[in-house]
Amino acid sequence: MAHRRRDNRRSRIRHAATAPHWLRIKNPYPPIAQFTEDEIEAIHVTSLELLRDKGIRVLSAEARALYAAAGAEVNQDTLMVRFDPGMLLDAVAQAPASFLMHGRSPDRWFEVGGNHLVFATVGGPPHYSDLEGGRRAGTLDTFKDLLRLAQTYDVLHLTTPMVEPQDIPIHVRHLHMTQAVVALTDKPTFIYSRGREAVSDALNILRISLGLSPSDFEERVYCYTVVNANSPLQLDELMCAGIIDFAKARQAMILTPFTLAGAMAPITIPGALAQQNAEALAGIALSQIVRPGAPVVYGGFTSNVDMKSGAPAFGTPEYVKAAFASGQLARRYQLPYRTSNVNASNAPDAQSAYESQMACWGAIMGGCNILLHGAGWLEGGLTASLEKFIIDVEMLQMFASLMEPVECNTDTLAKAAFDEIEPGGHFFGTQHTLQRYENAFYTPLLSDWSNFETWKEKGSLDATQRANLIARDALRNFIPPALDAARDEEINAFIRERTAAGGAQLTA
């Protein structure tokens, strides 16, 4: 009996990794508020006054012209763009409160907005690390391994540029990255705003992988980019081009000011949030000026620096408060809200776990819709860690399970079960238990609940060591999603052609 049970459980663990109910997670808890409505209004008003009186410096002539045509006041000497609050809010109000995103497989769709919650992998680190090789420059091979893991776990909805493949020349890097994405995953993905040619190339590869014409591609949202303001109060050429290109292609963009309190933002949380809000609204307005209704997400990334060293800190109490408050601000404009699973640890250790947990609780209980950097982020975002990826998947699966409501009815109140037991007895053998034990509780991927003696016999492996083994096992057993051979060949031809033409110029 014990053996039969163990075998059942093992097959269920495999299944759990691709549990279909995690494709569309709804958060049943009302979001936690950090500030009163009046205080949120004060932050809102301060950000509008900032944009009206000081404005934001816009380095792109095309964006300045778009802003000016929409009624903003542009100073061509200082490059400052100033906004009438009414005009700004009218533009922001064009953005949809929610939208659908789609992957290549028909079941890979989900909603962004409302109380829907989606998880994305880590984006952007230059370094990769694992227990075998330590920390080193990211490569295309390590990028591919992380893509395979991203595809393996259904709790991850969106992929990202998980590590920078530094072994690929920069002018063709976007070609090989996007090819790897569509070869190894079928989930909606991220595309860097690294210049118009690179964006166009990547969108083309993605479009070919989906077998769509350019006009059909615009009908649905298949990918997204992240636009970071050059805080404080500046938008550069590349970022403006990203907003314009993604709005035109009707793909999603996340406007995320990088507001570290005490460095690129005021040292006080309300001040940092006022700046975040001003920068986010200015960018969102541009997207709606280009294409009213373009899918856009309010990004919050306010944290604090260590005032001793200037180093950014993540998953701090201040980070959590800012995450709660940013959700309030996003909902103030009826926009989907993005925040992150972040930490400042240099190792996939206890610090990385508790800082990540703080960040995740701030995010999820703050009502976030897209949790970016959900799996693999280490070292303040400078490293993608193989082991942290698995630790994070476990944590995200736990959150996904937490989001599942508990039914409270005659069956679950279990009065019948009490008739089966004696005081001081146990419920293991009751009908009530036997009917439910297979799926009663969350089954962990990484957590080891064996007793000390069993754990010791198995080698006394800590969670980080076990995470490494789980990742290696997943990589060995990886099966890539189907990709039509003709589309694959078309992508290869496209890349040959673009490479022969010299790749992409990395300018706006």
Add this chain to the structure above:
Amino acid sequence: MAHRRRDNRRSRIRHAATAPHWLRIKNPYPPIAQFTEDEIEAIHVTSLELLRDKGIRVLSAEARALYAAAGAEVNQDTLMVRFDPGMLLDAVAQAPASFLMHGRSPDRWFEVGGNHLVFATVGGPPHYSDLEGGRRAGTLDTFKDLLRLAQTYDVLHLTTPMVEPQDIPIHVRHLHMTQAVVALTDKPTFIYSRGREAVSDALNILRISLGLSPSDFEERVYCYTVVNANSPLQLDELMCAGIIDFAKARQAMILTPFTLAGAMAPITIPGALAQQNAEALAGIALSQIVRPGAPVVYGGFTSNVDMKSGAPAFGTPEYVKAAFASGQLARRYQLPYRTSNVNASNAPDAQSAYESQMACWGAIMGGCNILLHGAGWLEGGLTASLEKFIIDVEMLQMFASLMEPVECNTDTLAKAAFDEIEPGGHFFGTQHTLQRYENAFYTPLLSDWSNFETWKEKGSLDATQRANLIARDALRNFIPPALDAARDEEINAFIRERTAAGGAQLTA
């Protein structure tokens, strides 16, 4: 300048460990609800029906007599006690909604109840572990080391029997444990309900340390015990004696059923909660029958077992849901609420950190008033870990900092700061920053935010290794709190006398 700043910061870290504002923490966030009010009412009604129709087995004749005298129906053959719901709720309603607890130092007081939050150390493990010696039987020396750490950090409000000193004979163990507690700490403390003589001895030692007469001792709450039901639906001799003795002495007690869903409780969360509620209310009623107004706390400890192995699991999604719901139940009766910081990991690793974080968020956002096992718990409560203790102190300090409200006003909205900077510039040197940088953000005890190169130069120590060094440093620098020499001698004399008399019989 950099050096001056670093020195300032170092002295502030020391200070942070005894930050007076952490003596009295108030939780500003409204508690998260797991169930609707109707569902909570259904759990309440189910538990009342259980106590009315089935009842609870009470192994103590004295307790049965007290219940009978108060109007409960006692079956002397089955030892089952059944309750009229009105009589039960009338008794429970006598319990205070909040009370004060006091330590030996005048500033060591705090409130239990309302939105007040206090943290206690780990209680009860038989084993102790540290990186140097691994896992081994607890001793009086290791108990003393953990007491020294409990005294060191002001974020810890209550002490506990942190590890079982197995090198001390059982009949005099309570004498030496309580002596160590009053010698090394001045915080309110825990006393085991391990028999009437042992309780009386421990209360006497504590009373002498405070320099109080027996009647003065009853005027304030200086200590507490935990009464676990022998779930399901049974109260044994020792537990009943503990309730009776602590109510008589007007010291606090926490009634905590140990309801592991799938083992000693139904496999469904609502069923397990109905049982928890029934057992808690039965015990609380006894305390109020003995002494109306006796300080009592509603304890929630519902978690689930691994249905594969029967091993208890902690910090699971189910644990969090039960913690949210238990807070709702405690507030249903206007009682203070206790829950725990728990995990099932065998090592002070990432798993221990993320499971603990899940448990803490469930507890704190569930509105808990006393977080038991706050620092040091490992291995499902079988081991007290030196390193986990420090990891937990860091996490509790982060939560304490999170509980501090953020002021949102003209100063913190920082409009003046924006006048000092250029777009794309930074806020490091602004007056707004310079006036605030000393105390702007939480300063970590354990987290290392240095960059990778600096961290590597310092030896690439992970959080667990650093926690060990921090603990050793705290132990080296420990200064015990003042204890009047005459009281100290009186305690020694008391212990000599009680030892000569053969110590305590460990029966009710």
